[in-house]
Amino acid sequence: MPKAFTAVFAGSALGFAGLQMQTLFRNPLAGPFVLGISSGASLGVALLVLSGIGITGILASWGMAIASITGSSLVLILVLTVSFNIRDSMSLLLIGLMVGAFTSAVVSVLQYFSSADNIQSFLFWTFGSTGNLSWQEMKVFIPVVVLGIVIGISQAKPLNALLMGENYAQSMGLTVKKVRVALVISTSLLAGVVTAFCGPVAFLGLAVPHVARIIFKSANHMILIPATLLLGSILLLTCDIIAQLPGIDLILPINAVTSLFGAPIVIWLIVKRKNISRNFG
Amino acid sequence: MDKSTETILSLQNLNIGYGNKKKFIKLMDTLNLSVNKGKMISLLGANGVGKSTLIRTIARLQPPLSGQIFLQGKDITTLSNKDIAKRISLVLTDPIQGGNLSVLELVEMGRYPHTSWSGKLNKVDHEKVENAIHHCSINYIKDANIFEISDGQLQKALIARALAQDGELMLLDEPTVHLDANNRYSVMQLLKKLVQETGKSVILSTHQVEMALDLSDELWLANCAESIITGSPATLVEANHISRMFPYLSGKHTMGEK
Numbered sequence: 238m239p240k241a242f243t244a245v246f247a248g249s250a251l252g253f254a255g256l257q258m259q260t261l262f263r264n265p266l267a268g269p270f271v272l273g274i275s276s277g278a279s280l281g282v283a284l285l286v287l288s289g290i291g292i293t294g295i296l297a298s299w300g301m302a303i304a305s306i307t308g309s310s311l312v313l314i315l316v317l318t319v320s321f322n323i324r325d326s327m328s329l330l331l332i333g334l335m336v337g338a339f340t341s342a343v344v345s346v347l348q349y350f351s352s353a354d355n356i357q358s359f360l361f362w363t364f365g366s367t368g369n370l371s372w373q374e375m376k377v378f379i380p381v382v383v384l385g386i387v388i389g390i391s392q393a394k395p396l397n398a399l400l401m402g403e404n405y406a407q408s409m410g411l412t413v414k415k416v417r418v419a420l421v422i423s424t425s426l427l428a429g430v431v432t433a434f435c436g437p438v439a440f441l442g443l444a445v446p447h448v449a450r451i452i453f454k455s456a457n458h459m460i461l462i463p464a465t466l467l468l469g470s471i472l473l474l475t476c477d478i479i480a481q482l483p484g485i486d487l488i489l490p491i492n493a494v495t496s497l498f499g500a501p502i503v504i505w506l507i508v509k510r511k512n513i514s515r516n517f518g
Numbered sequence: 519m520d521k522s523t524e525t526i527l528s529l530q531n532l533n534i535g536y537g538n539k540k541k542f543i544k545l546m547d548t549l550n551l552s553v554n555k556g557k558m559i560s561l562l563g564a565n566g567v568g569k570s571t572l573i574r575t576i577a578r579l580q581p582p583l584s585g586q587i588f589l590q591g592k593d594i595t596t597l598s599n600k601d602i603a604k605r606i607s608l609v610l611t612d613p614i615q616g617g618n619l620s621v622l623e624l625v626e627m628g629r630y631p632h633t634s635w636s637g638k639l640n641k642v643d644h645e646k647v648e649n650a651i652h653h654c655s656i657n658y659i660k661d662a663n664i665f666e667i668s669d670g671q672l673q674k675a676l677i678a679r680a681l682a683q684d685g686e687l688m689l690l691d692e693p694t695v696h697l698d699a700n701n702r703y704s705v706m707q708l709l710k711k712l713v714q715e716t717g718k719s720v721i722l723s724t725h726q727v728e729m730a731l732d733l734s735d736e737l738w739l740a741n742c743a744e745s746i747i748t749g750s751p752a753t754l755v756e757a758n759h760i761s762r763m764f765p766y767l768s769g770k771h772t773m774g775e776k
Contacts, residue, residue, distance in 0.1 A: 263615055394637040398630055400619060402612045404579055409683065410603030410631035456618035459637065 239375055243367040244477040245470040246382045247435050250427040252445030252469025253389055256461055257420045259446050260396050262330045268443035269428035272329075272421065273312045273336035278432040279363070280340040281308025286359040287351040301362065302377070305433035312336055313425040317418060326403065326417070364490030365436035367477050378434050385426035386466070392419050396458040438473070440495045444503045445469045451506050472499065525591075526686050526719045527576065528552040532585030534568060534575045542583055545571050549585070549746060551738065553687065553721065558713040560730035561723040562763075563740030569723035570611075572740075573689045576721070577606055590686065603631035607683035609676045609690040614664060621667065621675045622660040625650055628682030650682040653712060670701030677708065681716070688712075690722040694729075702726055706733055727764050731755070739763055 254269030262271070270276070281304035319332050348356055370378060395416040398406040403413050431438060449464035450456070473491075476498065480489040532549040535542055545568030553559060561569050574580045576587060578594055587594045589605050597605075607628065614624075628650065629643040639647070651657055654674045659667055664675065673693055680688050693709070694702040706726065710733045713720050721738075724730055730737060731751045739747040739759060747759055754760050760767065 391635075394630070394633070394635065397637060398627065401614060401624075401627060404574075404610055404612050405608065405614075405627075407579060407599060408577055408603060408606070408608040408610075409627065410598075410600035412599050450618055454618060457623065 239370050239372060240368050240477065241474065242375065243370050243378065243435065244474045246379055247367060247431045247438065248441060248445075248469035248471070248473025249466040250382045250385060250431050250469070251438060251442040251473070252449070252465035253386060253462065254424045254427040255442030255444075256446040256449070256458075256465045257389055257392070257396065257424050258442070260399050260458070261417060261420050262326050263399070263402065264327075264330060265447065266443070267330065269424050270337070270437070270442060272316050272333035272424065273340060274309045274425055274428045275432050275437040276337040276340035276344075277308040277310075277312030278305040278429060279308070279344055279437060281305045281311075282362055282433075283344045283347050283359055284308075286362065287347045287355045302374070302433040306429050308340075309425060309429035309432060312340065313421065313429070317421055329417075362436050363492070365438045365492035365495075366488075367435050367473070367491055368481075368488070370434055374434060378430060381426055381430040385423045385430070388419055388423040388426070390462060392416060392423070393458045393462055396420075397456075400456055436492065438495060439492050440499050441469060441473060444499055445472060447503060448472075448506065524555040526553050526555055526589070527721075528588045529576070530586045530588065532575070532587060533583040534571050535583050536571070536580075537583075544583060546740065546746060551746065551748060553719050555686070555719055556713060556717045557719050557735040558710060558733065559719070559721045559736045559738060560734040561721060561738045561740060562725070562727060562730055563723075564742070567740045567742055569740060570691050573608075573691050573721070573723060577608055577689055578602055600631050603683065603685070605685045606687045606689060607680035607685040609673070609680050609688070609693055611691050611695060614672070614676070619664050620660070621656060621662055621664060621671075621678075622647070622651070624664055624675050625656075625660070625678045625682050628679040628684070631683065646684055647682050650678040653681060653715065654678040654708060668701075669696050670698070670705070673697060673701070673705055674708065677705070677712075681712065681718075686718060688718055688720045690720065692723050692725070694724055694726055703729065706730075709733075727760070727767060731760070 251269055255267070258267040258269055258271055259265060282301055285300055285304040315336060316329065316333055319329065323329060348359070395406070395411050398409050398411050399416070407413050428442065445465050445468050446461070449461050449468050453460055453464050455461060473495070476491060476494040479498065480491050480494045529549045529551045533544055533547045534549070535544040535546070537543055561572065563569055571580070575582050589597065589602070594602060625647050626639060629639055629647065630637070632643060633639060651660055654677055656671065656674050656678055659671055664672060667675070677690070677693070690709070694705050697705060706729045709720055709722065712718060734751055736748060737751055737754055739754065741747070741763060747754065
């Protein structure tokens with residue numbers, strides 16, 4: 238059943254991407270989308286859908302995927318170029334946010350000039366869905382996710398060193414720029430491909446790493462990586478089941494479900510722990 | 519060469535500061551200094567004189583404006599980050615945020631340059647970690663989270679981490695800052711003990727002039743207007759450098775032995 242597979246892979250991809258970003262930026266608010274990756278993907282899709290090209294026939298989903306991946310990789314290349322020139326991850330985070338704001342603005346402008354039909358199909362994409370993937374598309378989706386996860390896992394030890402900050406990490410023998418490039422590539426692959434095929438699934442990337450840290454009480458990425466992979470897939474699968482409860486014909490947008498049920502849970506966890514930044518790592 | 523006078527670090531015509539070739543701020547120029555094995559060196563000087571910059575430059579966290587740094591005879595620009603990490607360990611003033619990290623895990627991080635891809639510690643690594651924890655007397659807090667311990671305990675844990683990294687040279691940027699008087703004293707005593715027991719060399723920057731005079735083998739006095747002055751505490755006191763640079767000190771420290 239492709240839908241369940243999609244949820245499992247997309248969930249673990251988003252969770253892991255979030256973990257990498259939070260550690261790289263040493264910021265509990267970072268997620269896979271802070272680098273503007275999802276905005277880039279949205280821009281690609283928006284250009285395609287809102288201009289009214291390629292939304293019919295077999296090409297529909299492929300065109301969407303390609304547009305989305307192109308959009309996210311363009312943003313990725315931009316952010317990577319910048320990251321070669323600056324040493325400070327905080328600046329990179331801010332630049333990612335700015336790029337995100339810029340592309341969102343372009344999407345808004347595009348929407349303003351588009352027909353109601355095109356806007357509607359674009360909106361449906363932004364709701365997110367795990368159900369639209371054919372086996373054919375899975376042949377692209379799964380290998381890309383696996384590649385992103387493998388690259389991320391290869392950086393487990395550097396991720397641990399980054400917990401101490403970039404100066405200490407370098408003093409322990411790590412080449413910060415190389416690690417940063419690997420992490421950005423991994424995150425972009427993971428977030429980019431999920432966004433392409435499932436829409437911009439909100440919230441999971443930010444929340445899963447926090448839940449993993451709270452449950453496993455660890456900062457060690459050798460534990461946190463499998464934890465986020467597992468929790469991410471469980472959470473998205475659960476949300477997916479809630480979205481299409483049996484007996485009800487209606488299927489809720491997955492984006493709404495992840496936020497509706499996820500946000501209160503995370504707020505509760507954080508309030509219980511009092512101080513997330515201490516717990517963050 | 520005799521072991522006891524082995525040169526660990528030597529700086530040759532080193533200029534340090536910030537910026538590039540066209541536009542730069544020079545903080546210290548033509549430094550020609552060396553550090554022998556088993557010496558404790560205190561770097562004294564006012565805020566902004568470039569103490570942290572010197573430490574960062576020696577650790578290759580930032581490039582020098584010009585000049586060379588030799589680590590056990592090797593030019594550091596020819597060494598990889600990992601090679602440097604095996605020779606130099608650091609204690610910085612950077613805040614540590616890696617919550618959920620236990621003291622033991624923090625100390626184990628020191629073995630980073632020595633472990634394989636997976637970061638798994640072998641028998642030797644575990645011994646070095648145990649040893650470092652023992653030397654710094656932090657066994658009683660090794661299972662505590664790093665956000666549960668006091669600043670003084672954290673500083674000792676960071677020193678243990680640096681010790682576990684097992685380089686010949688340990689650089690500490692203001693290790694006693696933010697600490698109360700007792701902790702300042704015990705951290706400095708700990709460093710002195712480490713130098714004596716492990717034969718490592720230590721360079722630390724500090725504003726604790728009295729303790730530096732009492733405990734250091736050598737002082738580096740940095741001053742904006744002139745080049746760095748080096749020597750044993752006794753010689754520098756004799757030559758009135760201490761009383762000139764730190765006029766607020768009481769007679770006991772500045773009058774010398776006489």
